[in-house]
Amino acid sequence: xxxxxxxxxxxxxxxxxxxxxxxxxxxxxxxxxxxxxxxxxxxxxxxxxxxxxxxxxxxxxxxxxxxxxxxxxxxxxxxxxxxxxxxxxxxxxxxxxxxxxxxxxxxxxxxxxxxxxxxxxxxxxxxxxxxxxxxxxxxxxxxxxxxxxxxxxxxxxxxxxxxxxxxxxxxxxxxxxxxxxxxxxxxxxxxxxxxxxxxxxxxxxxxxxxxxxxxxxxxxxxxxxxxxxxxxxxxxxxxxxxxxxxxxxxxxxxxxxxxxxxxxxxxxxxxxxxxxxxxxxxxxxxxxxxxxxxxxxxxxxxxxxxxxxxxx
Numbered sequence: 001x002x003x004x005x006x007x008x009x010x011x012x013x014x015x016x017x018x019x020x021x022x023x024x025x026x027x028x029x030x031x032x033x034x035x036x037x038x039x040x041x042x043x044x045x046x047x048x049x050x051x052x053x054x055x056x057x058x059x060x061x062x063x064x065x066x067x068x069x070x071x072x073x074x075x076x077x078x079x080x081x082x083x084x085x086x087x088x089x090x091x092x093x094x095x096x097x098x099x100x101x102x103x104x105x106x107x108x109x110x111x112x113x114x115x116x117x118x119x120x121x122x123x124x125x126x127x128x129x130x131x132x133x134x135x136x137x138x139x140x141x142x143x144x145x146x147x148x149x150x151x152x153x154x155x156x157x158x159x160x161x162x163x164x165x166x167x168x169x170x171x172x173x174x175x176x177x178x179x180x181x182x183x184x185x186x187x188x189x190x191x192x193x194x195x196x197x198x199x200x201x202x203x204x205x206x207x208x209x210x211x212x213x214x215x216x217x218x219x220x221x222x223x224x225x226x227x228x229x230x231x232x233x234x235x236x237x238x239x240x241x242x243x244x245x246x247x248x249x250x251x252x253x254x255x256x257x258x259x260x261x262x263x264x265x266x267x268x269x270x271x272x273x274x275x276x277x278x279x280x281x282x283x284x285x286x287x288x289x290x291x292x293x294x295x296x297x298x299x300x301x302x303x304x305x306x307x308x309x310x311x312x
Contacts, residue, residue: 173199211246212236
């Protein structure tokens, strides 16, 4: 990349970034049938207001051919994207761009941890670059399941299942904390390590488009005998006919009795009835129990990607 230059996004003409963001949006749809437009529009708005933290690689004509952006919350940085145009050779590394992003975050003494979950496009493998910068790597899979007529049927549930109730969101955070304690995903996402973090994470799923547009009609909660949530499933729309399950959590005391399957059946039935063609989710390969369970439910791998964590 010697013939190219890197600039902070805040110091470049934001309009020169737009074609690259449009190309990235097309890559999301081509590979995953995911409509990335809601996220692209947010990034464009931030870039135009000089509020998007990150870096871009410009070619000789001043066009952006690669970019990254990140977010900072208190002592944690999250790298949201690391994308390079298909016009760059697949073997061309993104080391310079990644180094600027990582060094900028590590250079702040307040940052104690950096997380990244990056879907690779254009035949690029980002793992070597991240591990070179002392990140731990966790292999993850993007799974997809085709919806069929059989999904119209509901399974009997071992607990009362109700539509998503926003008034119980904080309780859902407690279920999440219990469900992910000592799991690999708690190593990947620091939010899973505290009740407040879990609540914030669940709230982000229902209010931000990062994992799709929240679909309350296809999201459900399970209540125990005291009326307290003991499990839940959040569903979102990622394109006109495709949905995603960004979160399902069952309290450990209620795992193994078919509650997760009953929640899943409700969502699959609701999606099929609404005309959706498929539903997707992600899983960490180290979480063999969950991986095997999703496979038994008919979810098949569509794309592998990496989660990366650096801890000071």
